[in-house]
Amino acid sequence: MKDLKPSEIVAELDKYIIGQKDGKRSVAIALRNRWRRRQVPNDLKDEIAPKNIILIGPTGVGKTEIARRLSRLSDSPFYKVEASKFTEVGYVGRDVESMVRDLVELTVNNVRATAQESVKEKASRIAEERMLDLLLPKAEAGRAEASADSGLEVVSPSVETASSTREKLRKMLKAGKLDNRYVDLDVADRNMPMVEIFSNVGMEEMGINFKDMLGPLMPKNTRRRKIKVPEALKTMAAEEAQNLVDMERVIQDAVTRVEQAGIIFLDEIDKIAGNGKGQGPDVSREGVQRDLLPIVEGSTVNTKYGPVKTDHILFIASGAFHTIKPSDLIPELQGRFPIRVTLDALNRHDFFRILTEPQNALLLQYIALLRTEGVELIFSDDAVEKIAEIAEEVNLRTENIGARRLHTLMERLLEDILFDAPDVPEKRLTVDAAYVADKLKAIKDDEDLSRYIL
Structure with missing residues (x-):
């Protein structure tokens, strides 16, 4: 801690x-x-x-x-x-x-x-070696092993060729030149027979989890898939990371x-x-x-x-x-x-601060969302004060749901802007008090509508 x-x-x-x-x-x-x-x-x-x-x-x-x-x-x-x-x-x-x-x-x-994140680099290195083993032609690998088993002190040309080919493949792999190639990979089949236990408290509440108890006894089925090299590397790295982690310690x-x-x-x-x-x-x-x-x-x-x-x-x-x-x-x-x-109930002063002060303030969230469309959204101070005022008033007249009222008000207020943002020619939009009053007038004045929408 x-x-x-x-x-x-x-x-x-x-x-x-x-x-x-x-x-x-x-x-x-x-x-x-x-x-x-x-x-x-x-x-x-x-x-x-x-x-x-x-x-x-x-x-x-x-x-x-x-x-x-x-x-x-x-x-x-x-x-x-x-x-x-x-x-x-x-x-x-x-x-x-x-x-x-x-x-x-x-x-x-x-x-x-x-723990898996801490061994990520090591797992990636092991996965890379496994991938090279898959990519290296079996004939070259076979000749290299035969030469290694012969006991000769002088390295044969075939061993040098295999080593050179492996390093070339490594460079191509790191450069992304093999990303479109497919490899055959044995992937663990996670589908295991379901053991249904009928109980008045349900499977997840039982003191002994039968799935975990029977899991090690079940045969580990694998199936061969043809997948692209990048996906295969990720799968191998994830498997190696799991193998490297000491689950007892975890x-x-x-x-x-x-x-x-x-x-x-x-x-x-x-x-x-x-x-x-x-x-x-x-x-x-x-x-x-x-x-x-x-x-x-x-x-x-x-x-x-x-x-x-x-x-x-x-x-x-x-x-x-x-x-x-x-x-x-x-x-x-x-x-x-x-x-x-x-804890104190929230008033309009609190709502104004909630909209503007926190690091994850609601206004900042909407500004960031619209910026992805190239639209610069600006809220004037009087607009924020008006939103806070309406939030307090609606909370008092209907159900007091605190700061959650701001979420519903903001969605209603910016509905048109959010819908039209990709197509608007004007990329700088200002929300002022008049705009807020106009968009939220119906909700503020009609208590039944306020209850229904908010």
């Missing part, structure tokens, strides 16, 4: 997320505490548990983005899942342990990809990363909170909470890569909590989320 100070973490989050100072400070402290934990003596390290967080606020204010950017900053394994997808054990649906298995699977894939590193630095983002946790009556659907919701409890407080989950401990995984939950409160969660689960942060 990167050793970032809390102030540095907040500064990095400020580049992409507007406002929400309290939320940023809370996650920054939680992340720094992980670094601090690594510095304490080993006998105390296991006793320090992460302080899980609940982010409270309406949709579109940055809850998910805070967690996602946090994981990228720290290069931590990250997995987002909606709590409403889970069902109580014994019911058809996903069990809560699946989120840990999914996190491990993602991390193994990422660590494997990084799995070990991935499991360690998950256990020590994993972040699981539980969205819509308010959807599994009951109203306290304990009847009907509330029974199932409470069952999901009780299933979540051992995972959050620390337990061991069996995965196809071995047991994984969840004691030090950081859980960040979020929810709008419109009609219920965090106190409607069962007391045991409340106690496992000691940090609660209320």
